[in-house]
Amino acid sequence: xxxxxxxxxxxxxxxxxxxxxxxxxxxxxxxxxxxxxxxxxxxxxxxxxxxxxxxxxxxxxxxxxxxxxxxxxxxxxxxxxxxxxxxxxxxxxxxxxxxxxxxxxxxx
Amino acid sequence: xxxxxxxxxxxxxxxxxxxxxxxxxxxxxxxxxxxxxxxxxxxxxxxxxxxxxxxxxxxxxxxxxxxxxxxxxxxxxxxxxxxxxxxxxxxxxxxxxxxxxxxxxxxxxxxxxxxxxxxxxxxx
Numbered sequence: 001x002x003x004x005x006x007x008x009x010x011x012x013x014x015x016x017x018x019x020x021x022x023x024x025x026x027x028x029x030x031x032x033x034x035x036x037x038x039x040x041x042x043x044x045x046x047x048x049x050x051x052x053x054x055x056x057x058x059x060x061x062x063x064x065x066x067x068x069x070x071x072x073x074x075x076x077x078x079x080x081x082x083x084x085x086x087x088x089x090x091x092x093x094x095x096x097x098x099x100x101x102x103x104x105x106x107x108x
Numbered sequence: 109x110x111x112x113x114x115x116x117x118x119x120x121x122x123x124x125x126x127x128x129x130x131x132x133x134x135x136x137x138x139x140x141x142x143x144x145x146x147x148x149x150x151x152x153x154x155x156x157x158x159x160x161x162x163x164x165x166x167x168x169x170x171x172x173x174x175x176x177x178x179x180x181x182x183x184x185x186x187x188x189x190x191x192x193x194x195x196x197x198x199x200x201x202x203x204x205x206x207x208x209x210x211x212x213x214x215x216x217x218x219x220x221x222x223x224x225x226x227x228x229x230x231x232x
Contacts, residue, residue: 001170004112035218037153044225045145046155050218057220088153092207092215095167097143097155 030093
């Protein structure tokens with residue numbers, strides 16, 4: 001199975017700053033089948049980015065995804081108060097779908 | 109409104125069985141693959157199992173293979189997870205999720221709709 005490693009584990013930033021979250025794969029992710037999800041306490045995950053760089057319906061354009069192969073990035077250009085949450089990457093290019101362990105984005 | 113509602117969770121003793129259900133509404137159920145994803149208390153997300161629109165393609169995480177069985181009834185717009193030989197480490201919030209339509213498999217699409225989850229606690 002493909003192991004996804006997210007870094008950093010915790011990111012402390014202030015509103016208005018730029019956030020860069022990383023997701024590394026143990027082997028190449030087929031056809032960039034890589035997604036990013038946001039999860040807030042007590043709520044289900046929400047799809048942000050699919051196919052590495054496509055924004056899901058209704059997602060603000062301050063969220064962007066990039067990367068291919070084994071290295072992927074989620075960028076939030078200017079943090080809003082509602083963006084502080086846990087973010088997960090997921091690969092769905094192989095029959096054993098896997099998630100990263102998550103990055104907690106907290107207010108500095 | 110597109111919606112997924114899970115049910116069937118509860119407290120169960122180790123070694124016993126439980127069946128989870130997920131009721132779908134607001135979309136054409138048999139156009140989509142479906143999945144179960146779990147989250148242990150305070151932990152991250154773990155994909156459990158997926159099933160294609162016609163049940164022709166099914167997959168499981170190694171941690172549940174041989175113990176859990178996923179199924180669906182397109183006539184009832186419902187997804188199921190039969191969980192046998194439950195262990196303490198199966199304790200988690202179990203989410204039902206939808207992935208994109210098209211294709212004969214259950215993977216190659218992200219999970220765009222999620223339910224709110226049903227809690228399973230395995231303890232004596």
